Amino acid sequence: MPEPPHRFRRPRPVYPDEMAGKPAEPSACGPLTITRLAKDDGRALIVYARKTDSDAK
């Protein structure tokens, strides 16, 4: 069987056209703080919480 077409894809920039040149998202987004953890088996776990007054200081 032929390989699926995507396997022959050429590498492309990290950001596609419409995102090019825009800065990466910081570790906080909008009203939320982001905490990144790793589970015991290595899978990612991201915890989102609304910013508190102390976060803003």
Add this chain to the structure above:
Amino acid sequence: VSELRFEELRGEQVDYAIHRQERTFLPTREHCPLCPTRPGGPQTEIPLPAFEIVVFDNRFPAFEAPLGAAEVVVYTDDHDASFATLAPARAEALMWVWRQRYIELGARADVDYVYIFENRGVEVGVTLHHPHGQIYGYPFLPPVPKLELAADARLGGCAPCTLLARELADGRRVLYENDSVVVYVPYAARWAYEAHVVMREHRPSLRDCEPAELRLLADALQTLTRGYDALFERPFPYVMAVHQAPTAPVEPTTPVEPPAPTDVAAGVLGTGTGAGAHGHLHVEFYPPLRTADKLKYLAGSEQGAGTFISDTLPEESAAKLREAIARAA
């Protein structure tokens, strides 16, 4: 590890994720893997005693790096909540989480399309009752968003912009409006109570939305889902599908331009940007119920010929849904 095979007759990918056969199936609430890990209680997927919103890699992924992604989004630590019953601030926060995941996953070279969705109810195959959604990062552009891009080309501009203008001009199927979002049963709905939640402005993705638009999107989504639950006075099953711009270049690539406001107001076709309108953020709901206790099945015509046969008229469904939304308000 999943394997993709290309089905030549339909021209589509089929994903073989055979490890998913072993995934957790309708556990008791005492063994819910999406609840917090309480002191002295069993270890769950979330090693925290309480949380607001969490996202984690699916233990039984349909896609995974280096060919895509599969994530679980847990809306709350309250096992008995639902999207509809979240506090408005939590629903708004969820929009920001969706946005952040769209941006981060979409930046990956192995993710061409970020698809955020929720399956609600055993009728649509839910295996965990705890309120949650999922995100798939497809390593290719799936058929449905591809069809939407084809609609852009067919209508000569952004198809959702054009269809929104038509629905507003007609008005019979509109369910709810706020300053940024319109909810309607589409003219050619496939499901009895299908509804589309569409941004008024041309926003290709959550990334392009203003904060107030995210808040009003959450408001519209909750208004609809509360109306759904009021319709038959029971938890209403649905598939909620967030459609956004692909995160990989689409051929032919032309600049994304919104339709002129005058054209939208007049309900005419798009602006002649051809296939350049690369998506317009909207959320589609596919509820399987056609009455309080009868399901619509995908049978011979739908599966074998690709043509939906509907037992209801969208205008009549819209009238019932408007009443339900008013009751739930």
